[in-house]
Amino acid sequence: MIVGAGLAGLACARVLSAAGRKFTILEGSNAVGGRVRTDHVEGFLLDRGFQVFLPAYPEARRVLDYDGLDLRPIYRGADVFVKDRFHRMADPLAHPLTAMKNFRDEIVSLRDKWTTLLLRKEVFGLRQPPRDLGDMETEDYLRDFGFSETMIDRFFRPFFGGIFLEKDLRTSAAMLQFLFAMFDRGGSALPAHGMQAIPNQLAVALPPGSLRLNAPVSGVRAGEVTLDSGEVLHADHVIVAVSEETAHRLLPQSGMPAPLPSRSTTCLYFTTDELPPGDPIIHLDGDGRGPVNSVMVLSRISPHYAPPGRHLISASIIGSPSSTELEQVVRDQMRRWFGEHTVAKWRHLRTYQIRHAQPEGRQLKLGSGAFPAVIEPGLYRCGDWCEDVSINGALISGRKAGEAVMRALGEPIQD
């Protein structure tokens, strides 16, 4: 019995399914995907919070069919807003001509460009977050590595801050190295039909009848699961594949410490019929004036994100500000970035505030070892908070829980 049909739960189910084991997944919501969900609104595809997929993720390569996802690449680089205009920071290997043209752009020093190449060399070949950096934080690491404060503030803070969902760059340097290596090797992309295509692909391979949606679980112990409805189900092996907060509530017997408050994010979606000029590239707040950290024209990456003749723009904020004037404040910033005339045509579609977007603790202490999958005989856990906080980490942790069940059954692990 698996509780939760996020990526970790689905990856666990994949292992059991490959071995021909019978199981049920109990999912509390109305669909699979967990934090990787996409809503269909007025013909637009709205991912629940701005997110991207890194095709180089090793575990994702193992378990996903990339052709089926129809991945649409995002430009390798960023348009960074500094001193009242955008500056293109292009990956010199992917876009050598643009990089050459901008070689003397004053916002990044030649020394920082050189140090970036050294970091690429440093992380070359990395396939998982290295464990030898201890609990070193990203900001300290970048400084020690030789980057200037200007480069950290203008590029690393908005780019990796937007991924870590914190701009102090307190997150483990091991995670920075790993993600830098993933971007370097494979860039980033979106599935043509929205991020939820990723969990959906894993879900269609489930044995018929193995998934129960709208089945929230209120209690778990070895051999037994209680649903909110009061129904009690029995199974020899119970795998809890929920977020850290929920796991803490469902598994008091595991002795796991109370989680630190989660990292949150806010995403405002706008639509327009006039395509803003440019490439399928991320726009970053290099001045740090905010509140918007990044902007992406999603329909430029994949036209399926918007109905014909329309365009979809996401504006992402780190944290979840409670201002009633948020849309107005965002529009003010967008006018500075894209001009009065352009932004006047943007219509607000929807705002997502994701309060529990990423667990905090696991981001800080990657060096200190993951939560093991086995809690006690017959009771297991998985989720990004057990491994590392990413699509890749969630998939790995789900696989490890599935493999732990197979070991307990004394059966070989199929793949």
Ligand SMILES: Cc1cc2nc3c(=O)[nH]c(=O)nc-3n(C[C@H](O)[C@H](O)[C@H](O)COP(=O)(O)OP(=O)(O)OC[C@H]3O[C@@H](n4cnc5c(N)ncnc54)[C@H](O)[C@@H]3O)c2cc1C
């Ligand atoms: C806005 C945002 C942006 C992100 N951006 C990126 C990115 O760009 N790249 C990247 O690699 N990662 C990104 N991540 C992180 C990544 O999405 C997560 O690490 C990963 O999806 C976690 O998967 P999971 O299966 O561990 O947990 P979850 O996705 O949280 O799945 C848990 C599942 O359990 C279910 N559940 C919870 N409680 C119960 C209950 N009581 N009973 C039954 N079911 C229950 C939930 O409904 C859910 O389906 C982002 C996350 C967010 C939110």
